[in-house]
Amino acid sequence: MNKIPPTTCDVTDWLYSDIVKDHFFNPRNLLLDDKDYVADGLGVAGSPLCGDMMVVWINVDKETNKITECKWRTFGCASAIASTSMMSVMATENGGMAIATAKRMTPESIIDRLGGLPDRKYHCSVLGHEALRKAVTDYEENLNEKNGK
């Protein structure tokens, strides 16, 4: 029998984990209309020209310095949606992530929680991580401004 040569679509590296599929079809913490949403910090990463754009809003408990809400919206692919959805879960679960810890969140930790991503989709997890990092920076700058620093 002639064996049909594999195509790129047959390669297992292209497969998404069940967790990725779940977060793509049921994204958590998505904010479609931000008109009336008030956030402590805002982060934007990517560009629609590049194919992926990410916006992240965070709210922070000023007493504990932990993230209470992490909302997001993206113009991006399935991996970008799943990565950012997972990032938002990690930032808010178990009482909220401390700001100091959120600064250290890595694309690798997001991908690990997703059960892996194809290497060629790595940049999608970077976008969510970068937008969160920018939102944290924005929060800290707003706080310093408010405190007159």
Next chain:
Amino acid sequence: MENNIIYTVKEVKKETGNVFTLTLSYDGAVKPFRAGQYITVFFPETGHVEGKSYSISNIISPTSFTITVKSIGVFSNKLIDLKVGDKLSASFPYGYFYTESDESSLVLISGGIGIAPFKAIIQESLLKTPNRKIILFYSNKTQKDIIFKNEWEDIIMKYPETFRVNHYITQEHVEGGIKSGRIPVSDIIEQSKNLSDPEFFLCGSITFVRDYWRGLKDGGIPEISIYTEAFF
């Protein structure tokens, strides 16, 4: 996307067979940047409208720095073919691959061209926090591939109490202080166990960074102490 500016190429220097360092400068308002950050370079004619990112490998002045580029395709070839005086469209430096602490020890783990940001981080640290301990683990395929080899030897001579480098060669037999094979995670953990407040920085290919991120985590290093920068 970060705001784009026009850089002028001031120098192009060959480092190893296919690795070059470009010195870039720009005119205009100074916006602070630091070691560990990168720029996104744009050559839209190559079809990469999103551009490609390159880490700063040395900070020269508030408006001048170097990037170190490995020639691997059309985009990077275009970059290394630039001549002194040529203009280049790229972003301001950005990114978060740096420590916010002046006290921590730095454990830097790099594969191949992933050394680029570490060159700048080491130089910045030696200048601003000269007592901070730094250990570099650097993996290459062959000895000829070691980038900035002479610079590492110079820094060791100048800062023997502060800076230590461990070279690993994966695709040829080596002797004399250089080790064969990949960097064992156990070496990293062993050498960092007596450091005060160590922070671990990983830079290299996606696979390299992922494997060492897992290895360090499995070895008991807290995630909050691990910074990653994967080249893709």
